[in-house]
Amino acid sequence: MTFDLFTPQVETARQHQVFRMLLDEQYAPERAVLNAWARGFEDRDGKFVQEFQMTFESGLWELYLNAALRGWGLSPDMSFASPDFVVGEPMPLCVEAAIAAPAKGGKAPIGYSIADIPDDFTEFNREAALRICNSFNAKVRRYRNYYSTLPHVADKPFVIGIGAFDRPLAHFAASRPIFAALYGLYHDESATPRGARRVVSYNVSSAAKSETVDIPLGLFCDDQYAEVSAVVYSSLATWGKVRALADNPLAKTVYTTYHPNGDDIKPRIKATLKAAYEEHLLDGAYVLHNPFARRPIAKGMLSHARVAEVHVATDGELLIDAPEDFLLVRTLMSVRERA
Template structure:
């Protein structure tokens, strides 16, 4: 059993990541949930605990993915060092995990303030820096995807235990800026399909490139609109996989006790378009909420959508110039996780703002 919190430290305590210290010292129910996720996880190179303590996000993302795969009943072969997850049952799929981090010199995560937390409850059409946030996310995600695509072509595909007829998924966790939790799917819809969301028009507009923030450099987008990335079968993505996920799962339990106030914004198909509710045993958040699987229409090896059908993962397909969302539950748009309980009248105002009911 992988132990993340005993027999410490693997690294000097002064190097502990702030989120690791918070989990270790204060978030006891959340710590228990995470420990349950990793009980069958195999640390193949004996480095992941130290990585978790010092850098946090990349290891945390892998632990979460393993928990989702385990809940699905997928079998993972840990006998090879890479890719990160070799799923062998019910079908063979390769999954490589990667995270997008804040750029060098970018605003540091420890600078997050209460207004940043509250920004998760601001609708896109009222976000003054929406395009800036979106473009920064696109650039950071493009770099991460290109890195793992190149790794597959130059390394993984040449290994004896890898064949060229099995799907290859890049699992991307977004931690690209302080307020990464309000990206929803907009960054990936633009980067993968060239569909750039305009919040004022409330519509996706076709684009083939964006300007890298602060420069005149063009960044190509619409990566899945031709066969260049045919080796990448799909992108599994989330921008809501943070400590708030653990607290949301804890608040969803029958005997959760007093914890942070967690509020979920969900996008629903019927009018009004958005639902905003406090997370509780009667309005729970599930493990796979917040995950999106973007299928590559030009993939050489197609992912069977039924592999992930019995979850709350939302699967996204592009058919010609039309896209469709398939899922069992309304997608998680964003999440507020704060120590202050928000009054119902405030949440009612947020509902009206999201649904443009003035």
């Protein structure tokens, strides 16, 4: 079953600005990417298309997870109303999509000005970790109160997929907030001396939500969330990912990408014109396993040559299996000609 993402179903005033932009003919390659992500996906409640056209980010992330699961060689059974994805073969798996959304009254993730560029990345990452925890906890409550009672969910590994859309430039946070949220480990660039060979890292157990309220971090550091098998996370499955994958070689766009650089704490940076730029669907994605999971994911089920997969050793060390050129951050700059 296929459905039409791009015939407007809501009036223009209620359409998300990226959706309105996508209707322009020049973005036909980007529409093709989203239609490809939607293959096999079904609008089970009859509201997905309208919500996609109005809110965009949550629908974008759900479509991305649909494509990612198929990139892992999995075929979700869309006959179930919930959770979002139920996989039967080769091993059972349930996946629920969530986004780290802006705090109430916070700025939307799309569009930014110079004023939005953070001057304090520690604060930027703290707030991002709080938004991740908020989304994670909401899905855990839903699992405990409802999903776990469903016969097609019971006794299956349960994964939460979290996309970072909590503010303008959310992709700058990269993996810092998800490592703090799940494993209580924070890499602190602001505390790292110039010329250091390693980024200063330390354990964190909470982050301040307000002057009187702290939110626990290190959600995978004990068995309190044993029903969650893993988290799939990306800060780069955004409009930028759609543009990166679009077959539009004539676009006047430069992609600046950041990659690990061996033992050097400074990343390797590349600038590439669109015509020569290549990016994989799963570039920038993390699979973060819960060492206390009651139902761990079968070994290798979510492994992929382009993905960073994180396990915890018996001594507590994080074991990260990632490609040498793993995509840490991607930014793009386009030139638009005026008549």
